[in-house]
Amino acid sequence: MKQSLKFVFGLSGLAVVLATLIAADHIDAPSSAGTSADIADFYAFEPTEGSNNTVFVVDLQSNVLPDLAYGTFDEDVLTEINIDLDGDLVEDQVIQAIARDGKMYFFGPTAPTQTGLSSMVYTDFLLGDVQISGSTAIVETTDEGVSLFAGPRQDPFFFDFFQFNAVISPELGSAPGGFLPVGEAADTFDGANTMSIVVEIPNSMLGVPTATNALGLSVYKTWVTTNRKQ
Template identity: 35%
Template sequence: MTGKMGWIRGVATVAIAAMTFTMVSPKVFASDHREAPTVDGIPEGDLTDVYVFTDPNDSTRCVLIMNVNPFSNSSEAASYAFSPDLLYQFKIDNTGDAKEDLVIQAVFDQAGQSQTASIYGPALPTTTGARNTLLSSAPTATGKFGTVFGTSGAVQAYFGLRDDPFVFDFAQFNRILNNTQDLFRQVGTFRGRPVRTDGTSGVDSFAGFNVTSLVVSVPKSMLRGSSSKINVWATVSSRVPTRQGAKTYQQFERQGQQAFATIFIPKGAARDAENFEIPEHDVANYSALIPDALTTVDNDGSGNTIAGRAAVLTSLGLTALPNGAPLLLPASFNNPSKDLLRIALLPDVLRFDLDLDPSNPAIGQFGLQNGRTLSFSSIDVPLQLLRQLSDVHFPSGIPGGGSLGSRVALDCSGFNPPTTTCTDRRVNVVLQGTQFIKPDSTIANYVTVGNDQPFLTTFPYVANPAPLPGEPGTIGYPPQQ
């Protein structure tokens, strides 16, 4: 990079580093697929994703989904099921204190796909926190693997093999971090995938893989509390040996928002510790890991505002195709609070407004999104928000380059091109704001994303499992460009 354009291009590259925060090893950035040491050895207890949304066929009902068994190979489809030794739970906070007021529990009677599930709740939990007891009431629904069961007017459920709805160009992500590629899409001299004839350049690394899904549909009236807003997260717990055969379980895995742990929590023991923890402790435990948000006022006298960040990105052509995705937030987005990201991300739960129009993603209103639908672009949208909102300490003369003072910001103050650049390759991952998995003709609507198998229009909504290799519908990777 030389001259003024090189300087601007370099500054924008560093600016977008804000999106990545403390993102760690590329081997674990895959929503929550294989994200921590403990669950890496327990695939039946490894939560990949959690979804909460209004039933598209009945606005009075809420659908909750948890997926386990990441990277399930369709050639070995018959080997995947839930574990009879584990307790699977949806936890619902309807009073706003990040402590479960209701639980939906699922247990399974045997290993393998001949198993029967017993669904309990929604009901008041016997105990709250990381150690839980199976509800003593009768199951609200029971059924077999691969079938829809329960009562249409009350609790309905399904569990079985499904196509993984998570969409991410994980292979190119790794190439960028390993410095064999620079961007998701080639721009100028920067290495990246070329545009194909269908207007895409990305490859969904999860296409063709399955997960094991537990899907529960309940009337919203069963979940409602003091307001229309609820917090939802999922947990998996292992049986604790006790006297007299009490059915007590200890949590070892949890998930709320997609990719929270993999972005913000260092890998290894810290990731396990987060999985063992409970949401009511998240603000105290993890606030320091999240930087300040940009606001509509100048934080440091250098033009370090939401509008200033948008201007830098726009000046480089990174907010228009074919080189990048449009800005998700307008430059005039009003945010008076430097704690916006902490408020949106902590505690680590899915926030869901039972009364909000299902077509409204509610980005930034009271969380990262309103619940999470199957078609929600769960990678591009969060990165877009962080690209525009995270505070970064830049060199003098660049927005954010003023005195650091009491700001909590990413430190890029040593950036001095052309001799000194940011060596963290994660900057390049987020430069364009999209993976270009969708055709350019539809990329303007990146709040939603496609899937390798079509989602069902009726319950349980998750797409049918990927077919055996060679059968109709098989998903193959395009040749590496």
């Protein structure tokens, strides 16, 4: 496996989404838009109340309307989940995912040797791998209790895109009523997919969370980046 993945060392940052719990950032810059380097949504949460696990969900490539072809994971793009454990907004642990020959390989969690927008693949810290799903979801669970998934999932983002464009249109009167009420708004992304990467991992493998959310719960400060081979 190391031989098949060694070419990806040395990558530079394309996109970043920061979240304490949930963040959305649909359609990034032209260099990444419409590819699996384009970060749509990032979620981090407990799977059940009181669980000792954390689930990370990265949704990529969002600007696809229903009935159009969906892409796949770019083998030259590294997705990296960054975790800050001491509050300085610098990653102390990283979990990496990169596609190769129909599988998604995961590495980490490990302390990175370099931080910021440049990265390398830590192939000495293989977390596991999973076949990239098609119409049927495939989940692999490792002996350490880590569950892994990669593949298309329905876009969870509800957004009336065309009404939004009408509201912000410079032409006066194009949407005098503003946004439509519940029941009348259309979910533009209904039926569209994102390319999703999911990791459920025991907190004992990550370290102790040091941040506190609005509910007073201890959480990880975490964000996701995509990096392309240079």
